[in-house]
Amino acid sequence: MRQRHRTLRLLGSLLLVAAAGVSATGAVPAGPGPTAIPLDRVVPAPASVAPGGSPYRITDGTRIRVDDSREVRRVGEYLAGILRPSTGYRLPVTTHGGGIRLRLAEGAFGAEGYRLDSDRRGVVITAARPAGLFHGVQTLRQLLPAAVEKDSVQPGPWLVAGGTIKDTPRYGWRGAMLDVSRHFFSVDEVKRYVDQLALYKFNKLHLHLSDDQGWRIAIDSWPRLATYGGSTQVGGGPGGYYTKDDYREIVRHAASRHLEVVPEIDIPGHTNAALASYAELNCDGVAPPLYTGTEVGFSSLCVGKDLTYDFVEDVIRELAALTPGRYLHIGGDEAHSTPHADYVKFMDRVQPVVAEYGKTVIGWHQLTGASPAKGALAQYWGLDGTSAQEKEQVAAAARAGTGLILSPADRIYLDMKYDESTPLGLSWAGYVEVRRSYDWDPGDYLAGVPESAVRGVEAPLWSETLRTSEDIEYMAFPRVAGVAELGWSPAVTHDWDAYKVRLAAQAERWEALGISFYRSPQVPWL
Known part of the structure; x- marks a missing residue:
């Protein structure tokens, strides 16, 4: 090689x-x-x-x-x-x-x-x-x-x-996720990221549209989700949301760059913005305050209420109608406040609704702890240190026919700090330098998973610490180029020593495009 x-x-x-x-x-x-x-x-x-x-x-x-x-x-x-x-x-x-x-x-x-x-x-x-x-x-x-x-x-x-x-590409799924919930990014900022992704042959844009800190898409049947639930963000500030025309413009622009938009509404956890917007969605009928912190796992839809499923169906129906792509992501991660039996009940009831409106379900890999629908995809975000039991749960689902999108947090979460001196990002999954994000093989990453179950890779970029396009670019580049290569290039071409030289040559192009990027000491920049 x-x-x-x-x-x-x-x-x-x-x-x-x-x-x-x-x-x-x-x-x-x-x-x-x-x-x-x-x-x-x-x-x-x-x-x-x-x-x-x-x-x-x-x-x-x-x-x-x-x-x-x-x-x-x-x-x-x-x-x-x-x-x-x-x-x-x-x-x-x-x-x-x-x-x-x-x-x-x-x-x-x-x-x-x-x-x-x-x-x-x-x-x-x-x-x-x-x-x-x-x-x-x-x-x-x-x-x-x-x-x-x-x-x-x-x-x-x-x-x-x-x-x-x-x-020809190795994988059909070469995605990048942008979290617009923790901090809101304008239509133009999203379009700028799309243009940058297109240069490296990405074909999926996953938009994380709802979380505890903000609801970012207008839903006509539940208008306060956006106008109230979208009115703030991490650390406070005005937040924001996309009108339906805004969302259509993002979809149109992405399609012009041959990227398919995959919208995510994260349920049943990560729902404080929705719960704050409508008191009746809470089991006790009391709306919590809006949330601007960064903790996770404290919120949950009320699984026992029929109104919850009316709400979910309304959201899925309107979002599916706006989205020409095949997929709709329902989240499902870190639902620590939802008892496991309730989680299984919720997913069993919600997944058919997605199919009813013509979309294929995607969920974070915790979906494999329930019963993934036929054809569903699970997005794996675990670490090297994830428990063997949880990894085997994912592997068993893959062997049973659930396709996997690989997004290991300690490899390709683009919001992880490069090293201890990185001014942006988090480090709960460890430091992720450029070589670590590149130097692994999706085909044999998870033990017990047949390579045929791997649909591809996706690089999430969570925005707890990110506020501007420059912040996005600094955390994404140069790592996002390596994720593109993992998704596109044949395994036989994978070689860090050769790649880092080709990567170094990209710097002049990024400068010409006005892209802010991190000059990793691991790369022999020209």
Whole structure:
């Protein structure tokens, strides 16, 4: 495996290309000049890389040729929107001409795979589905100088190394979760994170929309959930919530980046914001005050009340109607104030409601302590130190057919501090430096779990200590890139020594994009 990486790096280092004497087609003649970015510098690592041949140079004569399809044209316009500000070129999106071509064709690509071919005549990205073309465009971005990400004209040259990349993802679930409940983040802040995730081929955005500290989505049949339950956040402050149009805009923007939004309403615990909004949801009929602290496990819906299930059905019905994706997350973690028998009763009654409104249930892995519905997914967030009994409970559910999303807290909880000096984040799961977050294999992480049960990985980012986009970025980057690689790249490419070099090269791109990131001492930054 390490020999393969050394070979690819050597081949990549030999890709010297000329910058002068370029025709309007973008062809580059032989001769000395600047070096194109090697094909094997991409994150996440592609499945197959074959460097070779002359590079292509983007010029003012380049066109972006697309199929006569609305979806393919959208990918072409997205690419043009990235390239035009920095190159200063027109880059018309058209159904004829040459330069950069995006085409759909049947092949061994799957729903998200692609093939990228580059030579002196141009760049061709081929996929079976628009999502594959979009992911191929992210690879093309990384094959261009980092200055291509800037919003003002840069000098170039804009060279794409010659060769072929063939790429398909290892897992179908490559997610990132953003907690908008502990601290509220605006629509624009969420969209900014979506754009950053898209660069690394994520395909799921999990929004944690409710918790003890805030309810963040408008529900028409229970309006005080948002107007009162969403009126504060950790440490106090105004909080906030998404109107239905706000939520639709997040869903629309995520879909334009080929991410599916997975909404979460955390029940039966983590419900103080709801209980404070409606006294009748409490067993004693008394509403607790709004909560701005960070403790967990003290709240619970009243499992014995029929009104509780009317409430849950109303919320699920309205949220399902807003959400075109397949999944709805019902939480289920840290329900310490709900007796186990009540928890099982609650989950048995609520899961069919999710199915009734056309969605597939996801719950945190505590759902496996009840009876997961057929087709349900369980999101595992345990630690290396999680009890053997709890791990076996999850493994037994996986062997019985429950799919797993892996989010081990001491590996890929992005809110964990990097080390003791990190100014943001928490450390209850330990310190999580960049290597620790990358250096594990989802396929064999949990003993007794068949690899076929692992649907993929997801990086949660809880927001107890986070208030701004800069805070999100500092805790997510660089670790989120490693999670992307765990979800996308073949296991055979997994090698820390090779990865940290490719990761270091991302820094210039993050700077061009204005991303605040942590300069881990474990990474040989340029």
